[in-house]
Amino acid sequence: MIAGRILLNVASAYIVSRLLRVLEEGGCLVQRLTRHPERVVPRASALALVLATTLQTAAAQTQSPVRTVPFVDLDRYAGGWFEIARFPNRFQHECVGDVRATYARRPDGRIDVVNRCRTAGGETEARGVARIVDEQTFAKLKVRFAPAWLSFLPVWGDYWILGVAEDYSWAVVGSPDRNYLWILARTPELPPPAFAAAIAVARANGFNTAGLVGTDAARPR
Numbered sequence: 001m002i003a004g005r006i007l008l009n010v011a012s013a014y015i016v017s018r019l020l021r022v023l024e025e026g027g028c029l030v031q032r033l034t035r036h037p038e039r040v041v042p043r044a045s046a047l048a049l050v051l052a053t054t055l056q057t058a059a060a061q062t063q064s065p066v067r068t069v070p071f072v073d074l075d076r077y078a079g080g081w082f083e084i085a086r087f088p089n090r091f092q093h094e095c096v097g098d099v100r101a102t103y104a105r106r107p108d109g110r111i112d113v114v115n116r117c118r119t120a121g122g123e124t125e126a127r128g129v130a131r132i133v134d135e136q137t138f139a140k141l142k143v144r145f146a147p148a149w150l151s152f153l154p155v156w157g158d159y160w161i162l163g164v165a166e167d168y169s170w171a172v173v174g175s176p177d178r179n180y181l182w183i184l185a186r187t188p189e190l191p192p193p194a195f196a197a198a199i200a201v202a203r204a205n206g207f208n209t210a211g212l213v214g215t216d217a218a219r220p221r
Helices: 002-032 037-062 192-204
Strands: 079-086 097-105 111-119 122-132 140-144 157-164 170-174 181-185
Antiparallel strands (some): 079 097, 079 181, 097 111, 122 140, 140 157, 157 170, 170 181
């Protein structure tokens, strides 16, 4: 808590100092208006850009980190899931519906991952493996879909379980940088109260849920 307040005070002082600098330079602009009017607009635009960047940086610095659930029972989490909604991403751009994921625990402690979805040309499948990063909560994992012979490369992606229903009927998965977000369910459709609860989990972690796109999770036609 103390560290958080210190960071907030530092960020606030930084913002104030930059604002004072902007105001000071703005005063100089007023004095130069009659001398060099053609320079005022470009200069003002540059100052506005600096101010916007400063405020965005300060906001990012004071935003709370993404939090996972306290504990995940991976045996209960294993099995099949339907995607209900997601942030658009490059590796699912061909999926038009029926997005499903299956997780199976392995004797070596890792988890086999099979992702499937319907595409314009039929169906596609991706097989990967997940490893546990946090063995206290079991809520932080890394997933890789590259071939095993490329395992020495840094091709692991973050898979954090941010929320899970008490009966494991839905889950919220995301990344600590907030660039990826998925809402999953055991059934193709999620009742409105459960969907609202999942959205609340994402928002509480600072995700902009307006970026979510719904998934046509109906069973294969």
